[in-house]
Amino acid sequence: MQVETRLAALREDIEAWSRQFAGYPCNLNFDYTELLPFMRYCMNNVGDPFHDSNFRTNSHEIEREVVALFARMMRLDADKAWGYVTSGGTEGNMYGLYMGRELFPNGVVYFSQDAHYSIPKILRVLNMRNIMIRSQDDGEIDYEDLYETIRIHRDVPVIFMANIGSTMTGAVDDIGKVRAILRDLAVTNSYMHADAALSGMILPFVDDPQPYGFDAGFDSVAISGHKLVGSPLPCGVAVTKREYAAAVARSIEYVGALDTTLSGSRNALTPLILWYAFERRGMDGFRAIVAEMLAVAAYAVERFNSRGIPAWRHKNSVTVVIPRPPPEAIYKWMLAPQDRIAHIITMPQVTRELVDEIVDDCAA
Ligand SMILES: Cc1ncc(COP(=O)(O)O)c(C=O)c1O
Known part of the structure; x- marks a missing residue:
């Protein structure tokens, strides 16, 4: 044919x-379609978007603006934020859990039965100790089960994986309740990654959102780009605190870049797409x-x-x-x-x- x-x-x-x-x-x-001319170039956002790279045909500057925008939506000052445009929700979740592990290598990850299928896979890949917590019938995490499970593991740091809009039912775990549990059990070492693939683009735009954001306890968040923003190419945004990102950085001479991202070569068009969507709308x-x-x-x-x-x-x-x-x-x-x-x-x-x-x- x-x-x-x-x-x-x-x-x-x-x-x-x-x-x-x-x-x-x-x-x-x-x-x-206004972005189609960029399909004629070999663009690549390899390396840390906040540092120089030898690969000059990049869109790092625009990528930094996208990260700043999503950081502000997640209630984090842009100058305290670090992040990058990922290949999608899975990479953002892997980045967040990886960050949790680097900060708390002996931590236990708690995630609900209703977490996206990427979570158990990521935990296998990262070889992180983890415990699945029961969900309620409507998909929200079961707080009693969470309380009891953390209570009997009080000697190790908590890495909590919050569903901010679960895949099947759109349930948002109440991170206020989760923080109260950690307080109650006197857990001092904890990290919270939020999988906000879909609801991360809903909650900032409603009048009465459930608790979300860095001011409410997030340490990192993954939001999808091809979901609510809309994109012909799968993508997402991972955001964390700048001070954490520095802890995992490695310098790579070959690309003249700081290696802070999970992927090496990265899509340079998807940051443009996300930036354009917000500029236009x-x-x-x-x-x-x-x-x-x-x-x-x-x-x-x-x-x-x-x-x-x-x-x-x-x-x-x-x-x-x-x-x-x-x-x-x-x-x-x-x-x-x-x-x-x-x-x-x-x-x-x-x-x-x-x-x-x-x-x-x-x-x-
Ligand atoms: C809650 C949630 N997290 C993560 C993902 C994974 O996203 P991706 O397919 O972009 O890796 C999805 C996808 O549907 C999802 O619903």
Whole structure:
């Protein structure tokens, strides 16, 4: 088959599926054509974005602006922040847990049953001692189990992995309660990494957010770029405190850079994409997008319920949880099932009209 034919066929397929994209938290409403000229260069953000690099065709300056922006959203002064644009949520989580391990090599990682599948994998890769904590039925961590488990391991530092928007139900662990547990048990050595893949882009834009951010206890956070911001290339942002990052830095002569990132060669286009999205939409633009997504999520719950389907969602969540629907509906709408549940996520392309169609198919 000719190249043109192959490309046309693939594009048609992607285009068709993009119209039924309701189960994964990716904002498909974007237009980055203004950035296409950059596809003609070999750009690479190898090394620390806050230091020089011999690889001059980079977008480090823009990457630093993206890190500063996400740091401020996570309530950390930009001049106290360090971070970089990652390949996605998994790399950001690995970076955060790696940082926790470097600071507390004998720490135990506590994470909930509802943590993303990347977490147990990362803990295997990093060979970190860890304990899985029970979740409540709605996906939030079980605080009693957390309390009891930490209580019997009081001799070792706590590395807590907070779900700030769990994958299946959008649950946000109450980090105020977690800090109270640590206080109660007189734990002095602790580190908190937040997996805020999706909700890290929701909570800064709502009026009454659950506790989040560095002022509430985060030591590092991973936020996805291809989820709510929207990006044709998977990406994310990892942010931590500058003082911590210095602890893991190694200087590499070959690239004339400081080796603080997990990957060596890094995407230089994704920082541009994230920067461009915020430049064009502004914070107010994202606030409006989030408000509309939440309104559509409320509409979806109401529509499902009116058809006898017990849909629900957490506060400030665009993840609408439903009992596992028929396989045809799962396939057609690219829904993400797990055991007895599935969810639709009301990203901007999931309009009220689309919700009506999905509800019809799930009720069938
Ligand atoms: C809560 C959460 N964390 C982490 C990830 C991993 O993100 P990525 O697939 O970008 O590595 C996801 C992906 O869905 C997620 O939902």
